[in-house]
């Protein structure tokens with residue numbers, strides 16, 4: 001089952017990348033916010049890439065998985081804060097986030113993954129809005145009023161711990177999710193799942209004829225990607241911000257960001273989302289200073305430019321350059 | 333009481349549905365001919381709505397007269413985006429250049445960064461101008477590279493590519509309109525009287541919108557059936573290889589259908605403002621994209637007429653379900669209706685992705 | 693016992709009957725050719741056998757299992773392999789990975805590890821003689837090389853029945869002779885039944901197949917040993933009244 005260790009060397013650049021990022025955040029005063037934002041973008045890209053990059057299917061409703069994940073953590077804290085569970089509550093929140101996003105991915109996947117190409121995209125485009133309107137329309141979990149649970153956190157953990165949780169540990173978990181996403185990507189790439197996904201991305205009919213149960217492998221990638229998104233929502237949004245509003249966590253805007261990151265870095269590569277996340281994160285941060293409100297207007301034509309002119313993305317191009325050199329073992 | 337309300341609502345639904353139907357014809361036309369799903373569909377409707385709003389506010393032009401203007405704007409935008417972004421994907425020239433000259437890219441990126449750095453030290457008043465300069469610079473760089481390299485693909489790009497490109501086009505439109513008009517919701521009031529039908533009251537504006545939609549649908553039908561250009565386009569839908577063999581300029585048909593589709597979509601934005609003259613904002617297109625997809629799959633994604641009838645059905649269902657949800661305590665009927673249209677989309681796709689209504 | 697039995701299979705596309713009540717058998721280890729003019733329904737027949745789409749009527753039985761309703765991937769697991777009329781290797785994957793994918797998921801698939809599949813791929817790369825292209829993406833190969841990769845990929849699946857759609861279309865006579873020899877050789881070394889579909893190239897049919905099925909307008913016209921089929925007046929009739937040798941593509 002397991003491949004030889006050298007097959008997993010590409011995890012080294014990932015580890016080094018996140019290590020340096022984390023180190024800078026810890027060492028350079030006043031930069032932690034930026035660094036944690038970057039980690040969020042890398043994680044978002046990595047999780048999104050696991051499905052879009054590896055299968056060639058685009059899920060326009062992807063942000064819904066982050067949204068339900070956020071609610072998973074929120075529900076746990078909001079309803080359990082006075083049960084004396086302590087930090088177990090966070091664990092329960094993470095589990096709930098994973099469960100919610102799994103359930104949603106199964107429900108969406110049951111319909112959408114039977115469909116090919118464009119029809120898949122059509123099926124997913126309303127998922128985030130649909131879910132938002134369900135929560136608002138049926139007044140689930142306070143409906144459009146959202147849930148604010150900073151007070152609950154203070155009661156449950158005490159002021160100090162609650163602060164540390166949202167100011168620091170939430171971001172550390174984001175780093176963890178980012179790394180986990182990279183590990184999962186590499187594991188899949190190096191095992192049968194990855195080969196099945198490559199085959200179906202290139203030619204779904206030919207893949208079926210080769211004996212690949214395409215629906216099964218698409219579902220594996222879809223669920224994995226959804227769970228990672230759920231965990232990301234639970235940490236980067238719920239735990240960090242200590243509130244959740246349906247209009248925020250289902251905003252399509254985040255799907256756009258995920259697409260940009262993956263394309264900038266290179267769809268279907270391991271290092272792409274990290275490179276893309278860093279490029280996007282830094283330029284967004286800078287653009288927010290020099291040109292507030294213009295980020296998407298600048299990045300949307302860049303997406304088109306990448307698709308038409310450089311479909312392989314940064315890491316895709318780099319990969320070709322290092323082909324045949326000792327570096328090729330590390331850059332995928 | 334409830335029945336009276338329901339029949340009134342259904343009538344409203346039918347009238348609105350005809351506008352919905354027209355608003356989806358462009359989407360289906362584009363899919364039928366190019367096999368491209370225009371994910372940025374709603375943004376073009378928004379452009380139409382703004383055209384209507386601006387002409388009314390600035391010059392007092394009634395929305396009916398904005399229709400030809402909107403159509404022209406749509407055709408122009410369609411051509412622009414087709415040649416600027418879609419053509420290299422759906423109809424690649426295959427110039428065969430394998431690797432882009434990285435020096436050109438590096439130079440372009442350098443210029444962009446330099447622009448940004450300059451902007452860092454500018455006063456706020458200049459920033460808008462520079463933002464526009466930056467935007468134009470990116471487009472220019474892109475156009476330059478496209479001109480030199482003509483797209484890099486030998487074969488048709490994967491579906492993913494066209495989905496992401498049309499999606500990005502939608503974002504560009506939304507963001508540009510936001511920069512021009514801010515993101516606040518606007519509205520206008522064009523009152524020309526009402527028609528009282530007993531069960532419900534219909535303003536003439538709505539009736540004109542509905543009548544306009546029907547007229548456009550009929551005109552499109554006639555154009556497809558009776559004119560040479562229309563028949564050439566239909567031949568591409570049937571069999572693009574065959575059409576090419578028979579001497580039809582398929583590349584030009586692609587361009588024409590795309591811009592015609594966009595023209596229709598932008599026009600429908602005007603008609604929609606005659607129906608709902610409020611809530612006009614850069615992001616208003618999102619819900620229409622979703623509705624149009626429901627309607628399009630109802631009628632079979634590739635058939636503009638199917639889309640029109642799908643629109644009628646959807647208008648009825650939407651108003652009917654609103655009335656129904658309003659009967660329940662504790663439900664927000666507006667939000668539930670939106671949720672319902674999403675569920676409807678999934679159900680139709682599950683049952684018959686090629687369309688429930690069979691209209692050729 | 694036959695390897696594959698096709699019983700009264702029909703497939704319609706709208707009003708068009710692409711395959712019309714076809715019945716025939718394929719025996720273990722047999723070399724067979726399906727011929728017929730353009731649009732006769734050969735590719736459609738292949739698609740029905742390996743499950744690209746289901747038959748409207750009739751049954752398909754592979755080694756005593758009724759596979760009529762099986763999806764394509766399950767039929768592949770049972771041992772039905774396939775190459776396409778226009779080669780369709782996975783473009784971004786290397787030659788080696790392409791072939792390994794066949795090994796990983798085909799009939800041999802469930803027991804084979806990724807590393808074992810790679811070794812298997814190396815074995816077949818030697819056979820098709822593309823060693824120098826081993827680590828190149830398959831998308832960049834020439835059409836003939838792509839065809840070879842497809843065959844190797846299908847062989848790595850360890851099929852018991854290999855369907856080859858137009859293995860020789862567009863090749864020059866020398867390549868055709870080589871390909872015929874190659875197909876006969878793999879039949880002998882792998883011990884599998886091969887059904888090769890040939891359009892007009894009678895020269896290849898004569899050298900290749902032991903038995904020929906001729907299709908015409910979706911229906912079975914002739915099912916005979918090769919020599920008899922080639923001189924059958926009905927077959928000559930189908931090829932525009934010309935002797936088949938002259939209807940050379």
Ligand SMILES: Nc1ncnc2c1ncn2[C@@H]1O[C@H](COP(=O)(O)OP(=O)(O)OP(=O)(O)O)[C@@H](O)[C@H]1O
Pocket residue numbers: 705708710728729730731732733734735736737777891
């Ligand atoms: N998926 C499909 N949908 C509709 N019609 C189809 C489809 N596949 C094949 N056909 C039609 O069925 C008929 C038989 O086609 P098929 O490809 O099986 O013929 P063939 O014998 O392989 O011909 P060729 O020598 O050209 O490869 C043709 O008329 C073709 O147009």
Ligand SMILES: [Mg+2]
Pocket residue numbers: 734735736777
């Ligand atoms: Mg064929």
